[in-house]
Amino acid sequence: MRLAAVALICVIALSFLVPCTLVNAQPAFVPHEDPAAAQSVMDSYSFLSEYADILSLISLEQYANASSLTEQLSHITVPEDLSYVINRYNNITQQLIGALSDLKNTLDRASFLLNQNRLAEASQALDNAGVLVARAQILLGELQDATATVSQRLGVFAAPAESKIRQAYDTLQGLLARLTQLIDQYHTLLQSINKQAEEIRAENLEVTQLTLKLKSSSVFVGGSVEASGVLTAGTQILSNRIVQLLLDGTQVATANTDANGNFNAVLNIPYNYVHSMAVQALYAPLNGDKEVYLAALSPTLTINVMFYDTKLTVVAPTVAYPGLVYTVSGTVTSQQGTPLNQREVRVLFDGGLTGEIKTYSSGFFSIQSTLDAQTKTGAHILTVSVDPDGDYAGTSQQKTVTVAKIASSVNVHAPPFVFLPAGVQIFGSVSSSSGPLKNAKVSLEFANISTVVRTLDDGTFSSTMNIPLSTVFAGFQNIKVTVEPAEPWQASAQANNSVFVLNSVSIAFTCVASFSVGVVLYARFARSKQKKSEAKIVIPDNSSAVPENTGTFGVAVPVKAEFRFEGVKGKVLEAYVKALRAVESMTGSVLVANMTLREFLYEAEPKLGDAVSPFSELTVLAEKTLYSPYAPEAQDVSKAEEYANEIGRMLNR
């Protein structure tokens, strides 16, 4: 039985615990794994494959694509123990791409310069290319070493020969070999261009000279300046030759030399508001001249580009409110304070154009814009820009504007005490510094009940919430009032109000429960009291216990106490007590606490007269009932009652 009970309890307990551990079937794929417990794993095959792609792009001289891919790979997540090696590998790859790209460009430029007989510049480029070839070779060696190290750390060599990762590694090695060939090609090309340069040098072409003069060393932006010079080859004047004029390295004009070798050209200065530009003249021999002359590059002259700075003064709000108009104003002047008329001013809020206007003759401008109602609160960037105009450069200013909402306040009035179920009237008002807020949405939540009302024109609201009986027993409950103003520039507000709630059913339940407990306790207490009393004087019918002092009659009988008698034994004793009262009353003897029934009989005997005999018989019967195992019967009860009645009659005579 016990085992069955334990088993049953275990089954019940386990059946309750099952829901805590079981999870139902999920969708087709695992929806997620615990990222904290996820093992950090590097996908070696993908890593090597991607680097093989990069090396392939390098070998195809697609350096921009290779660089872009390498840059992407620099952001991959790698386990911490591999991060240094992988980052270094990426870094070397990126450096190699840079070196090879530079080398290719340098060789191309050297070749281009040589084609223009610009031997000096070409020589400089070739020297640089030589350095780059050496650097590329060093970097390739490092990359080969790094590939071996990375592959070892990725466990490539432990993988079977036919595995994907080994195949990717083999591909990578093949591409590294192709890179070696590429660098060798560049080296060969360098040697070839060097040889070409040597050949040009060996031809002893005539050196040409080109001078350059500017009519003015300063010019306003958008203006022009006359350039002139002379092209010669030693003492020989070179006429009817094309001279290029370069502005910051870019050809902006050409001119033909005249019979005296002079050239004149007008340089138009673009509207680039920079303070200086470099001007050069270039003579590159063409056609038959290429067999005779070297190119000439004039000394570099600096031309000062002049323009006026524009001074912008902006007055903008530091705080703006969604949905409300804000004004940006200011003045546009020269540095000397001269107002600038008709200058185009734009206002951008977080980069988005919100307004544009031209300045008045006073240089003043003012733009009003409405801030988008959905603009998030917080700091935003307000940019005011003035477009460049002629000799005046453009300018701009940025201001930080804090988008905020105007604080709203809500006053709520609710009864301090609610006895559920009840209709609770809640009223209040919503206002802000601008006054009462009308048509604001007021959400009221109380005891899992919610309702929504709108404020009136004076900002007040009122609602009666019918709160049904709930599980709330008693205590303070919160009325949550949330206000969402109709105007986007007003902030929402919230207020809480405590209400003491009593639940009528709960109270009734408590009362009834208390009452029933009281009744039960009272009943139990009453029974317990009765039992205690009976324990002292009442011998129940089925009692077979004999007091230890049976023979000595040492039981103290609380004669004056109130007695309750039950059963047959009780009736016998009841009869004795009845007789005892009569005897005590008539004789004046009292059955005291330390006296046995028989001692009392002896004491009262001389005063009893004829009643001695029945009282003696009754005393013996009472002793027998009290102290012996003898269970009195109905006839004993009759007998005892007869004795008691007889004693009563005799003593009352």
Added chain:
Amino acid sequence: MKTSRVLLALILVIIISMAALLWFFPPNGDFRVENPFWNGMSTVASKAKLTVIDTFDSLSSNPKGTALLLVPYDGFSDVELTQLNDYVSGGGTLVVLDDYGFGNQVLSSLGLKMRFTGEQMVDPLFDYRNKFIPKITDFMATPIATNVSSIVFNHATCLNDTSGSTVAAYSSSFSFLDVNGDGSWDNSEPNGPFPVIAYAKVNQGVVVAVADPSLLINGMIGLDDNLQFVNNVCGLQSANPKIFVDQSHLVKTPLDDAKADISFVYGVVASPVGTLSLIVVLLVLSLTSMWRKGGGFGKKR
């Protein structure tokens, strides 16, 4: 006391204790806002101040200025789809975060072309710890990308047919769809970049499709810019929107069912009729035994 009574009392105590344990044990189901474990959504619920709804009836009648996060792991009824349509048409922002669930049912009902492919997208190089937890770093210039440089997915999928939508983010070019589930790229498997986040205007509202709902769970929301992303997506139409999260289309665990049963019982008992019935039962139980023992109160004296 008889043994049977002791046993009965013990079983009663165990049942009540176990019911209390189930009641107070946090839900462990995926995407549950009450679930404080790694797969729950308690963190985002508190940080983004989500309002939980168990039925679309709870959606605001004026959806402007609100957003609804929807993880559709259970199918939708026609009525629910109509409610979602009304919500979006009325100006709400519906964010459907799905990988292998019923998101396409929603997109289809809203008349959108874009779909969740339902194939697992893995990224062997741009990932958090392993290829099944891909990082998304390629964001287009949209409001969703504000202050977001990377987010992390977890066993995600991707989108297709996004021609009529604005793609907000792509997976890396190293990602691929692991169609055969072997974890590595095979020649027949499409490789990235794939669109993973896209949105489209539907009447006055916006529907955003995100190819992984797992970025919302407690274990993921703190990674990279996931939380900022959630805020940006919800705030696509309005600043500081009220954000609802639907919990009625999630897979229910036995614990959820048990809690629902206990909740039902509790609700019945807590109702006025239930409470009164309980009072009567308690009174009958307590007084009957006394009546039997004593044969009535008066006779005991």
